[in-house]
């Protein structure tokens with residue numbers, strides 16, 4: 001339940017439907033993916049064909065689900081949404097595939113977490129629009145081939161490299177989603193504020209954008225918290241000061257670090273002189289589990305160039321000293 005978590009919580013899910021861009025024109029940023037996808041979809045429409053299978057890779061909250069819905073909308077097709085972990089058995093996948101209508105978009109989130117048998121069934125479905133349904137068990141089992149209507153699979157994964165090559169190769173198009181630049185997130189915030197009927201200035205939107213870790217989902221979440229603050233503590237209008245004050249209260253700092261991130265960094269600097277220090281020692285110093293430090297805090301710190309993982313242990317970069325306003329042993333800040 002961190003404010004800067006990348007996964008959607010219940011409240012996110014409730015509002016995200018209302019905030020989702022409905023077509024490619026409304027979708028902010030990701031120029032390359034947008035342009036390429038636009039061509040793929042236009043070409044398919046011109047041929048009167050079902051669009052090629054699309055693989056979207058990128059961190060959570062960058063807009064993969066949104067893009068899959070846009071693909072369906074642009075193709076005038078219905079969409080079915082499911083995820084790798086939800087498909088336990090190949091039979092679950094067969095049931096979904098056999099109920100698709102012609103041209104339907106099947107969005108498969110976390111496709112890298114599908115079971116092996118389901119994955120193999122998917123190969124054939126993607127390539128030949130056919131599945132073999134196994135009926136019976138043991139020596140008496142028979143495979144009954146089942147024709148499928150042509151459909152478009154949109155697979156989403158955090159990293160395309162996690163997918164086995166045979167699966168990756170069956171996608172006609174792969175889009176790599178990047179973290180958003182602050183100016184792009186500022187546009188996302190403005191757009192969401194308009195939809196939520198919140199008054200916000202450019203500077204206020206920039207302040208929220210700067211703390212959103214390159215992720216639209218986080219930007220939308222911070223916007224809602226700042227809106228609450230503006231309504232309770234001010235006249236409801238979000239200025240730079242209001243946004244900064246609100247997010248200070250929620251302990252999301254100017255660079256988007258939260259309390260846990262800062263605790264890790266502070267321990268590394270103050271207790272271990274900036275490292276190198278082993279992960280376990282660092283975790284004990286912070287009073288957290290190893291996994292929490294490694295999987296929850298570190299990825300963003302590494303991405304921000306504040307912390308480095310080396311064979312000798314974790315070390316702080318000069319930017320870390322600077323960010324926390326501390327001076328290292330050599331007497332130089334930053």
Ligand code: ADP
Nearest residue numbers: 016019020028060061062063064065066216217
């Ligand atoms: P993912 O599937 O990658 O986890 P989502 O598609 O669910 O991410 O996006 C999370 C939230 O961020 C949605 O509410 C959506 O409105 C917003 N969002 C994502 N990308 C964009 C974008 N490019 N422009 C505007 N809003 C976006």
